[in-house]
Amino acid sequence: DAGVIQSPRHEVTEMGQEVTLRCKPISGHNSLFWYRQTMMRGLELLIYFNNNVPIDDSGMPEDRFSAKMPNASFSTLKIQPSEPRDSAVYFCASSPWGELFFGEGSRLTVL
Amino acid sequence: AQSVTQLGSHVSVSEGALVLLRCNYSSSVPPYLFWYVQYPNQGLQLLLKYTTGATLVKGINGFEAEFKKSETSFHLTKPSAHMSDAAEYFCAVSDRPGNAGKLIFGQGTTLQVKP
Numbered sequence: 652d653a654g655v656i657q658s659p660r661h662e663v664t665e666m667g668q669e670v671t672l673r674c675k676p677i678s679g680h681n682s683l684f685w686y687r688q689t690m691m692r693g694l695e696l697l698i699y700f701n702n703n704v705p706i707d708d709s710g711m712p713e714d715r716f717s718a719k720m721p722n723a724s725f726s727t728l729k730i731q732p733s734e735p736r737d738s739a740v741y742f743c744a745s746s747p748w749g750e751l752f753f754g755e756g757s758r759l760t761v762l
Numbered sequence: 763a764q765s766v767t768q769l770g771s772h773v774s775v776s777e778g779a780l781v782l783l784r785c786n787y788s789s790s791v792p793p794y795l796f797w798y799v800q801y802p803n804q805g806l807q808l809l810l811k812y813t814t815g816a817t818l819v820k821g822i823n824g825f826e827a828e829f830k831k832s833e834t835s836f837h838l839t840k841p842s843a844h845m846s847d848a849a850e851y852f853c854a855v856s857d858r859p860g861n862a863g864k865l866i867f868g869q870g871t872t873l874q875v876k877p
Contacts, residue, residue, distance in 0.1 A: 655805070684864065694852065694867040707864065742805055749794065749813065749856070751865060753805030 653677070655754035657743050663760045669731040672757045675724055676745030684751060685718055685728050686742040694742075700726065712737075733761045764789045764855050768868035776876050781825075781840040783871045785853030788834065795836040796854040796865065797827055806852060812836065823847070848875045 656675040664670055676683050684699040698708040700720045708718070715734070720726040730737055740758050744751040769784040787793055794813045798806040810821025817829040827838045836853060850872050854865040 693869045696864055696866075699864055744805075750796075750808055750811065751798075751806070753798075753807070755803075755805045 655743055655745050655752055657741075657754035657757050659757055660755065661758045661760075663762065664733055665762050666734055667732045668761075669729065670733045670737075670759060670761075672728040672741050672743075672759070674726045674728070674743030674754060676726070676743070677747075677752055678724065680745035680747045680752070681723070682746040683720060683726050684744040684746065685726070686744065686753075688740045688742060688756070689738075697728070697741075730759075733759075735761045737761050764793070764857060764866045766853050766855050766866055766868035768851075768853050768871050770871055771869065772872045772874065774874040774876060775843045777845055778842050781838070781843045781847065781873065783838040783851050783853075783873065785827075785836045785838065785868060786834050787836060787853070787855045789855055789857065791857050794856040795827075795829060796856070797821065797825070797836075797838050798852045798854060798867075800850045800852065800870075802849075809838070809851075843873075843875045845875050845877065848873055 658673045682701050685697040687695045697710045698718045703720045718728045738761050740756040742753050742756045744753045765788045767786045796811045797809040799809050800806045809825050810819045812819045812829045820826045825840045827836050850870045852870050853868040856865050
């Protein structure tokens, strides 16, 4: 079975550009989570969805960040405009019940 | 609010030695506790979890952890370290195991295994 699929795996962009990260959760999982990992702050929960509905976005840093889940098999995390401090590894995870299954992450570098 | 503290950001052991990674939690409700492992350039993988029932939990790759409510701890152990155990380990807590639950992670402990 395919796991959580994230794209792109690596993204290098310049400050001010729009960045879109994509996630395909495991089929049948009805919760989806976006985490950010940095050396300074560790793993931070940005937002999570349950049955495609955003439940808690209190971790989203600011209005430059937005996330959508238009259907059960796809989610996006968008940063517009991007800043150097957004450089991090962004993980998507899906969950059937009480256990998270992580993708391999999208490493974002903003110059 | 829930929180997790992992004692020691780096732990170094010799191959064949006991591995002990420490985790203490804070929770106002009965916690659900998890250990995840992250290998370089990969996502996190579940090692083991405690929800209810037996307090000694066995996971993959020979790891186990014991939930001690009186000590608010959930330390991870392995009797004999292997070189392939070198990775970063995360302890996490949730307030509920259901679909809407979300995990609060500790800062992680990097395990180094020396030959």
